[in-house]
Amino acid sequence: MPIPDDVTGQEIDKSVRQELQSLPKTLGEDVARNLVMVARLLDSDPEQAYAYAKVAFRLASRVAAVREAMGFAAYSTARYSEALAEFRAARRMTGSAELWPVMADCERGLGRPERALAMAGEPEVQRLDRAGQVEMRLVAAGARRDMGQADAAVVTLQSSELASNAVHPWTARLRYAYADALLAVGRADEAREWFGKALEADQSGTTDASDRLAELDGVEFVDALDLSAEEADEVTETEADRPSPDAEAKPQAEAEPAAEAKPQETQATDTDPEPEPHAESESKENEAAPSAFLDDPFKEPGEQA
Template sequence: MAADRGRARSGDGKPRPDRSGPRGAGDRKGYQGKPKPERDRRDRGAPRDESPSTRESAHLSKAIVGELQATARPGKAEDLVKVFGQAAQAFLEEDYAEAIRLGEQSKQMALRSASVREVLGLAYYRTAQWSETVREISTFRRIAGSQEQNHVLADAYRALKKPDKALDLVDMVEKGKVDEQVFFEAQIVAAGALADMGELDRAIARLEGLDLRPPVARDHHLRTWYVLADLLERRGRYTQAKELFEAVAGADPEVTDAPERAARL
């Protein structure tokens, strides 16, 4: 259902308080992209309703409905599609407690569903329940054989004070095998893990090695600029940090503290 992209925590290791990080995890401002729930859906197409069960969850793609039906316990396929559809909708509406409640119900009906374990893990991530995030996203990875959520799993390990494990996970994310946004988010988490280990220069180099001058800056570019600016400021490279904070402020002035941070430098 969802690739939780753009949720990596800021360079100082503190989660961001809004949609871009786990809810309730802190009050420090960091870069957060404008809310775009639809971007979290792996398959954005809403298929035509073909059965009562899919009418209950019209936002699920045909592929996801098929995966749910294939992994459901005997006699539970229709109930699973309905309950999981409600869980996915709760997630998109940012009602993460409800998404967890319904996701756990879905899991009991389909322990081997990658879609269920992914959404459940992301809901736990948004509520800063790190051990549960690790459990569910690790299971998703084993079932799906996917790198799409490595950055989320790695960020949970960072929160559990295991930056070395976080770094191992994001190092597995290969450019060209995932969406550009996922690759950038993995590098943001990698930089954060390196900073956690006291390796500021390596953290900065990790982000400076990315293409930071795209023709059109997207949310993941702005997040990278913000985190890099934060790291540069911590390293004492104030002029470069100011330039990046100003670039973020110029592109998206209302949803970050970049204008204030630039003004202080």
């Protein structure tokens, strides 16, 4: 896999560099550079990130950071069984519980929400920091919804973190998940309020709260780039049929003297042909296509034990 020259491997976290020190220097540098590419591409091109993770895995499968990177690359491409296996391996190597929420989310991805819900009640949750416990709550609420327990999902998300006015990296997602859960049980007015609160906290644009608000308000958007060739031609023809601004701006007073100056025409007889009516240009208004709102089913609500 080609790696840009500007990627040195020094961009990775210090703790990961320390793990790689157990490898020969040249090998460690190669692994580090591949891990940098995984991090760079994980959001924008998950498949490419997965390919770089596979290279790092082939070079250093006994390094916990590599197994974790492999897990996240597999997770981002919906390879949930593979991701779960890699997260379990990384957890065995480090003894850390920080991967517990994403492991539970893999269970959801594999169609086993009841297992994800059971994991929310395990002692490992108590070892998580506050951010990890919020993630676990999001996953558990999502599992509730997977199981058809929409009202329980709403209750699951009601917490001190949700009620707090402080803004943390997870605040926007938690408020968004709560709004979405409210909407699922028909509480649209409350959902709108919480989508608004999510938007206030979403400084990095991690959610589509603004689009969801527009949807609730009945606002529809049309992207000109999405118009078909036929629709684009209709728009062009409609524009061509419109009178020019100069013609519209011409004062009526200027047109009247010219009409008065015309010689009086002979009155039409019964045999005179009737003047043909002017054909009016027909224009077709483009219908506004509703925006598509795509939600990731595995980044929704969760529950804390």
